[in-house]
Amino acid sequence: MSNFASTSPILDESLEVSIREHITSIINDQIGALPEIEKLTNDEIRGIIARYSAVLEGNFIYWMTATYLAIKVEEARAIIIENLTEEVRDSHPAMLRRFAKAANAFPTQVDALAVDSELTAVRLFLGKLEGVKSLATMAYFESYIQRFMSYLADLAAARGSAERVYTDVHGVCDIAHSEGLFQAVSVEMSINPMKAGSNLYEGVELLSTLVDTINHGSRQAAAKLHA
Numbered sequence: 529m530s531n532f533a534s535t536s537p538i539l540d541e542s543l544e545v546s547i548r549e550h551i552t553s554i555i556n557d558q559i560g561a562l563p564e565i566e567k568l569t570n571d572e573i574r575g576i577i578a579r580y581s582a583v584l585e586g587n588f589i590y591w592m593t594a595t596y597l598a599i600k601v602e603e604a605r606a607i608i609i610e611n612l613t614e615e616v617r618d619s620h621p622a623m624l625r626r627f628a629k630a631a632n633a634f635p636t637q638v639d640a641l642a643v644d645s646e647l648t649a650v651r652l653f654l655g656k657l658e659g660v661k662s663l664a665t666m667a668y669f670e671s672y673i674q675r676f677m678s679y680l681a682d683l684a685a686a687r688g689s690a691e692r693v694y695t696d697v698h699g700v701c702d703i704a705h706s707e708g709l710f711q712a713v714s715v716e717m718s719i720n721p722m723k724a725g726s727n728l729y730e731g732v733e734l735l736s737t738l739v740d741t742i743n744h745g746s747r748q749a750a751a752k753l754h755a
């Protein structure tokens with residue numbers, strides 16, 4: 529785990545705690561609201577895996593890269609480089625694709641369009657390259673993904689798949705990444721401050737809306753497909 533509390537005089541621990549608590553409460557609500565797998569149809573189970581895959585496979589490395597471009601704190605950049613290196617070297621997108629295919633849940637046009645507007649909102653937000661907010665967003669995401677993994681593995685099991693590499697890897701290694709990113713938010717804030725009146729949680733809110741759409745589907749999906 530990256531820990532620069534002892535080397536950085538500008539780390540604001542109380543701010544870090546409040547950011548972590550706020551984001552953790554959002555994640556707790558989302559994990560608590562996950563549908564009971566026993567009550568889902570087989571197609572609804574497939575939909576959650578497929579939407580997750582449609583979002584994560586092509587976007588995680590892109591979003592981490594956007595965050596790298598947005599931030600100024602060297603320690604935070606080092607955490608992200610470590611993360612990106614692992615993603616590319618071990619090809620996490622290939623790992624996720626294998627997971628989705630094994631569960632017979634490879635995303636279709638319907639799945640991709642179900643998350644389309646929420647996904648676009650997150651992409652446009654990260655394109656603004658606002659360091660503090662982008663870091664908070666990725667700290668949320670790393671932490672959420674780690675908490676979501678056992679549920680994702682259970683969904684795959686319900687589809688008759690025993691493929692577990694993706695969920696095993698992300699249930700463990702992302703803990704260190706999210707801890708480092710939480711620390712980095714307050715440090716980034718001290719050297720690369722947000723604009724006055726800015727909402728620190730703008731990206732967290734947009735990304736958590738996208739996560740809700742992954743988990744619960746979108747009523748607008750069918751309409752978009754036929755538009």
Ligand SMILES: [Fe+2]
Nearest residue numbers: 588615620698
């Ligand atoms: Fe990954």
